[in-house]
Amino acid sequence: MARIWLDDAMLVDPEAPGPAPGSLLIEDGAIQARFAPGDPPPADARRVSLDGARLAPGLIDLHFHGALPAAAPHDAPGALLSASALLARHGVTAFLATTVAWPERELDARVETLVAALESTPWPGAIPIGLHLEGPWIRAAAAGAQPPDGIRPYDPREGAALFDRAGAALRLVTLAPELDGARALETELARRGVRIALGHSLAGADAVAASIANGAQHVTHLFNAMGFTRHRMPANDAPIDGFAGLVLGEPALGCDLIADGAHVHPDWLRFAVRAKGDRTILISDRIDVAASDRAGWLGADRMRSDGVAWRLPDGRLAGSLLTLDDAIRNVERWRVMGFHDAVAACTVRPARLLGIERERGTLRPGARADLAVFGADGTIAATWIEGREVFRS
Template identity: 35%
Template structure:
């Protein structure tokens, strides 16, 4: 048996005591006021990540995907989706085939296609050359050959055929997400009614709110979907992060990194979806027009930033782990520090700096 001591962040409270592990499972939480001041949170679950440590998920390379997943694992992300950007169908198809064995091995939890069925008006750092209207033949084939590996797809609901695509995704166990959209408030709600359950990086890549046309941001916050929030203090001001998280609540708010391969790497020139990206002082931007191009964020820093923005530690831990695990249908296995769940946990110092990571009972 392994025992980890400190302030244990459970779904309901912070308990000072001991977390007992037996093999790959959590077996008990034993209160003890004499336990140390380390902070123990569940292993992070990142629904939206394009790479890190010089490795990318966006090219369909299994070796690169292993490297990216390994980098983020060392920063506490014990469950991760491999996110691609808008790409030709041939690349999307080959990525599904290449990543399916990694899902079977548990290296990644599945694939997230951020595009290509997105708004050209709100494409952000997505390559406009690859954007197109939803193609049911493509979606159907990827779901079929993925055999459960395709877990999420971002779609702009105002595009022709988008509502049918969203409904088809939801009906086949794939999280349909709304993002990179110029939709009206009503079009956004139509997407939710069709089956969308996630908002891809709320605010970013979306028509801004207006008091006479609330648009997708207010449409999504006023719905039942879970909202992704990039807590790097670049994509969102800390005040806006706190506002959105409090409005949606921890059960509907999800911390994500949207990290690219430059995460953890020196400033310089990189590539994303066939476009040149320049990273300077940890900010990634397209060389062509200055659009923010993903992030250099890790989930441990996202948690720390969320708490610094004023969110309770219990809520921030839920946003980083419990809520995304539930969206993936994994809450019966992981995502919280509860006896009987998999022993995925991150040990932080009192100032929330990462100290160690344990996945399935094994130290990383």
């Protein structure tokens, strides 16, 4: 395969303290080498000038539903294909196809279809690198817009069958630590190398501590679908719902945030970033509902968009319209994070959580040449996947 020299770039290396001018040599779909300005150019490489544009690793979305919840089960492969194309236009090169709390038989059937679809290649753009099960093992009283019928305690018999079916595709599970069977669930996930995120929860300190001891490292969409803390109360004073306050102060846990301005006020995003530092990740929690969707989740015909997020008739939030490039622009504009930090929150940090930072989310030589080029206005100018340009604005 040809050698391509991406020259005259501003390299946004999320493992470096800040951007620096330079260039990348890519070959066989991987980053081969990095050059500083003035280094002799690589031999036999096709030069592509980026005219000083910012070149970052491709963005990684840990929490993307797309059309999956609203589509009929057999439409899952189509939903992933359209997500792949859509996300590439927004600089996203990898994502986790994220499920919701479907009843047992439906979840099983959908996971089977999704796992089969994940194996199909080539993708037109972003690559679905695995599954994130958001539920069904969550707290009904903190369900958010999750379908209430599917929420259930953990049953090891169901879990073993489901996890065997998902195999290595299963990367992340969001669970409520206070749920019946949560310890057995965590033990099983840890044994299989699946990452554990806490969320959709009203747990107190004991359950959170037990989850951490069992391997939980992360909190899903901090502030959403969980209680907050009254500042005169202990954060763990059950039944007062202090979950967000509790996990904010817990150094063993990182978190992710939906930076659309509707799910969390920018002031609280800033607070979370101060508390969680370089373990703060940005996600989209995006839902795509087409006018034709009438079956699927919650009756998609009842959901409406207010231009920022999806809402149910009672006003409850039901997912975002966000993509990660928007999230980066938002947090920059709201002075929640600088650009460099925001890129890290969408690249190396989610890669680290999943344990895939050798292949994805960095500009290290040897990593996949999955790249996002940012234009001066912060929109995506081009996206590269495995050394191939898949999108140019």
